[in-house]
Amino acid sequence: MGSAIHSIHHGCALYVHVRAPHGDRPPQSTSRELRRTMRTQASAKHHPHDDAPDTAEAFRKLTTLPPGPERDALRERIVEAWLPMAERLAGRFRSRGESYEDLRQVAALGLVKAVDRYDPERGNAFESYAVPTVTGEIKRHFRDHMWTLHVPRRVQDLRNRVRFATQDLSQTISGRRPTVAEIAAHANMSEEDVQVGLEALESFTALSLDAELPGSEDGYSLSDALGAPDPALDTVVDREAVKPRLAALPERERAILYMRFFGDMTQSRIAEQLGISQMHVSRLISRCCDRLRDQVMQDAGGPSD
Numbered sequence: 001m002g003s004a005i006h007s008i009h010h011g012c013a014l015y016v017h018v019r020a021p022h023g024d025r026p027p028q029s030t031s032r033e034l035r036r037t038m039r040t041q042a043s044a045k046h047h048p049h050d051d052a053p054d055t056a057e058a059f060r061k062l063t064t065l066p067p068g069p070e071r072d073a074l075r076e077r078i079v080e081a082w083l084p085m086a087e088r089l090a091g092r093f094r095s096r097g098e099s100y101e102d103l104r105q106v107a108a109l110g111l112v113k114a115v116d117r118y119d120p121e122r123g124n125a126f127e128s129y130a131v132p133t134v135t136g137e138i139k140r141h142f143r144d145h146m147w148t149l150h151v152p153r154r155v156q157d158l159r160n161r162v163r164f165a166t167q168d169l170s171q172t173i174s175g176r177r178p179t180v181a182e183i184a185a186h187a188n189m190s191e192e193d194v195q196v197g198l199e200a201l202e203s204f205t206a207l208s209l210d211a212e213l214p215g216s217e218d219g220y221s222l223s224d225a226l227g228a229p230d231p232a233l234d235t236v237v238d239r240e241a242v243k244p245r246l247a248a249l250p251e252r253e254r255a256i257l258y259m260r261f262f263g264d265m266t267q268s269r270i271a272e273q274l275g276i277s278q279m280h281v282s283r284l285i286s287r288c289c290d291r292l293r294d295q296v297m298q299d300a301g302g303p304s305d
Contacts, residue, residue, distance in 0.1 A: 052127055053081040059120040078115055079108075082130060086111040089134050096142065103138060110137030155200050161187045162197030241296045253288045260285055 055078050062078065074172035090107035092099055114133040118126055143156055151159075165187035169178040178196070184191045209223040246254060256274070259265045267285070269276040 052085065055081055055126060055187060056120065059118060059126060063120065075115060079112055082111055082115070082126075083108065085127070085130070086134050090138060093138055093142070097116065098142070103141075106138050106141045107134050110134035113137065151200060158189070158193050158197035159200035160197075161189060162194055163201060165189075238296075241299065242292055245292050245295050249288060249292075256281060256284055257286060257288055 001150045057072060058078050062071065062074050065074065084302070086107040087104055090100065091159045093103055111130060112132055114126075114130040117133070118129050120126075136212050143153070149247040162183055165183045166178055169182055169186055178186075180194050183189070187194070189197075209226070210221050212219055212221055246257070249257070252274070256270055259270050259273070260267070265273075267278045267281045274281070
């Protein structure tokens with residue numbers, strides 16, 4: 001009996017490498033078992049989470065326990081067992097502007113939600129439920145917290161579609177960036193939506209005002225191109241309000257005010273030029289300014305003092 005079993009095993013091994021001559025084949029059931037074993041080994045080799053813990057029994061027990069310390073302890077052990085998977089999922093989103101430590105925390109939060117919501121009675125493996133739950137939590141974090149300005153959900157989706165299409169096309173198009181028409185055809189989008197997505201690609205983070213502008217060789221930054229408040233704007237309203245009142249003054253008073261405030265002349269020079277005393281010039285300036293202020297304030301409906 002033992003020699004017969006040894007012969008069957010030896011024949012199966014030979015069949016894998018060399019086809020038996022003259023149509024001799026091992027039994028059909030043995031071939032099926034062999035192929036099934038090879039497929040199982042191949043799938044296990046390429047499984048993304050081949051070290052997934054066996055927590056099926058723990059989940060079944062968790063559903064039967066009432067709220068309390070025992071249930072909390074079992075729930076915590078399940079979460080700890082699946083944390084490596086959550087961290088691997090977080091690693092897929094590196095280099096997107098968020099620290100890996102923050103991504104791990106978000107993934108752990110998604111894992112806790114998956115553990116709390118998983119129902120083993122549905123018959124699905126926990127992994128098939130946890131992976132999309134954790135991934136969705138990470139994507140939601142990017143959508144809600146990583147944008148400098150709040151962007152509508154539709155625009156964020158367009159940005160992602162354009163980004164993925166651009167990455168795909170970049171592998172087949174060399175030497176240039178994909179055109180809007182090419183992206184639209186590849187992603188099955190309109191060119192208008194592609195334009196919106198491209199603009200959103202540049203709007204994920206804000207540009208620092210101290211950042212050097214592209215092509216600048218002298219350290220010219222964006223802040224250097226920004227304007228500053230014009231102090232003269234504060235006097236525009238006042239000048240327009242007093243203009244008709246100045247025009248109504250006698251010619252000598254207008255001349256004195258012009259020489260003093262526009263010609264920057266001293267009261268002594270004005271007095272010398274007009275042939276009057278400096279004291280008289282001072283009184284005329286004070287009287288004209290008081291009159292103009294009172295008239296403007298009356299027009300504005302405010303107090304004249």
